[in-house]
Amino acid sequence: MLQIGNIQLPDFPLLLAPMEDVSDPPFRVVCKRNGADLVFTEFISSEGLIRDAIRCRRKLDIYDEERPTGIQLFGGDEERLAMAAKIVDVTQPELLDINFGCPVKGIVAQGAGAGVLRDVDLMVRLTEACVKSTNLPVTVKTRLGWDDASKNIEEVAERLQDVGIKALTIHGRTRCQLYKGEADWSLIAKVKNNPRIHIPVFGNGDINSPQKALEYKNRYGVDGIMIGRAVIGYPWLFREIRHYLDTGELLPAPTVVERVDVCKQQLQKSLQWKGPVAGIYSMRGHYLRYLKGLPGIKEFRTALMTHTEPEAILAVLDDILVRYEGYVMERTPIEMVNYHENCPL
Missing domain, CATH: 1.10.1200 (Non-ribosomal Peptide Synthetase Peptidyl Carrier Protein; Chain A)
Structure with missing residues (x-):
């Protein structure tokens, strides 16, 4: 078993990524029923939560059947993020996750999400403020760095672990890459293989088939994988990956x-x-x-x-x-959905 704080997960857990306008409670339940081991809410603005914005408050809703669930916050101010963490604490999710990876222009312009990647000291202060403000296990989702010249994820991982995070998810791209090109998991592997790192390290980026999940598990040695765009419209990918990891066999396409x-x-x-x-x-x-x-x-x-x-x-x-009674669906490659199409990157 793998443990995050007091949360017990199966070996090599499969995580549903937090996705704005996608990973709401109904979708999370569907993913849970199809094999997701840990799910995350859409990201929630610390400012909106403190102002009691209805939309932000509703994102705190969790169905019992989707647990364990992590609530994800973003923000660029230590005091405000800590206050939001206390609000989350009251709602009793299984963990609190901090978003340091969202590349959307409006979030970055606020000095939040991936915008924090330009200031590692601020990232550490924000994380420490959350850890000290909640009784929940605190985790972080981030990227390799801001751009190719600042891929500082190894330093970031050590420093965030030192201030108390219980797990780290790394998307294998920089903010400047957005979702272009191929995710680089080699730096994720370096973090995982760092003898100083003792928390679970999850990889994220480009997993779109059971075969790729097994390949990346073996090649990079991560503790689990987080999947986002590939399960939009195809939540069955979770069960397909689990079956393939356990048996080496591909399940037929969903009927x-x-x-x-x-x-x-x-x-x-x-x-x-x-x-x-x-x-x-x-x-x-x-x-x-x-x-x-x-x-x-x-x-x-x-x-x-x-x-x-x-x-x-x-x-x-x-x-x-x-x-379509009796119609047999053929297995076709999963297409990565561009769920940011209406949100400028």
Whole structure:
């Protein structure tokens, strides 16, 4: 077993990455049911949380069935981040994670997220302030550095461990790389193999198949992997990776029945969490991804995108089951979803 504070996880856990407008409670439940071992909330602004912004407060919601869950904060002010950590503490997640990796321009301009990568001393102070303000295990998600000239992740890992973090997740790119090029896991491996480092080190970046997960596990020796863009529309990747790690065999692609079932599960949770209007609206993008690859799906997709009543949507999903009864889905490469397409990097 692997341990983060008092949290026990299986050997080589599979983590769902925190993703804005993606990793909400309904999606986290779906990922948990399909094999995610630890999930994280969308990132939450420390400033918004302190101001009692409704949107930020709602991001603290956690379903019991998705636990263990980490709540992720971002901010660039020590006092404000510490205050937000105390608010999170009251909500009783399993851990608190600090975001030092988000490359979005608006976050970086606030001196938060990946913007903190330019000031390691500030990163350490922010982390220490959180550690001292909460009883929760504190973890960090970050990148290799700001740019190619400042890949300081080895120093960062040691210093953050020294102020009390219990685990570290590293995305194998710099902020200036954004999501371009191939993630460099060699520096993640250096952190993991550093004899001074005794906390779990998780790798993140470009994992999009069971074969790649096993290859990176063996090549880089990380304690587990965090997956983000590849599971948008394909939460089954978690179970596929776990099965492949355990048996060396690939599971068949999810069936039409499984795809429709996930649509129904997430719709039910979205209605429960967001209400009848926002719950229906927030699901529309998910249908497109879950049902991608079905021939002639356009007419059903259009109906799913336009109906405003849950009963009508469920009827369309049932019609899909009838239309594609017996249809065998083929395994195709997973495409990395650009979930930042509406948010400037």
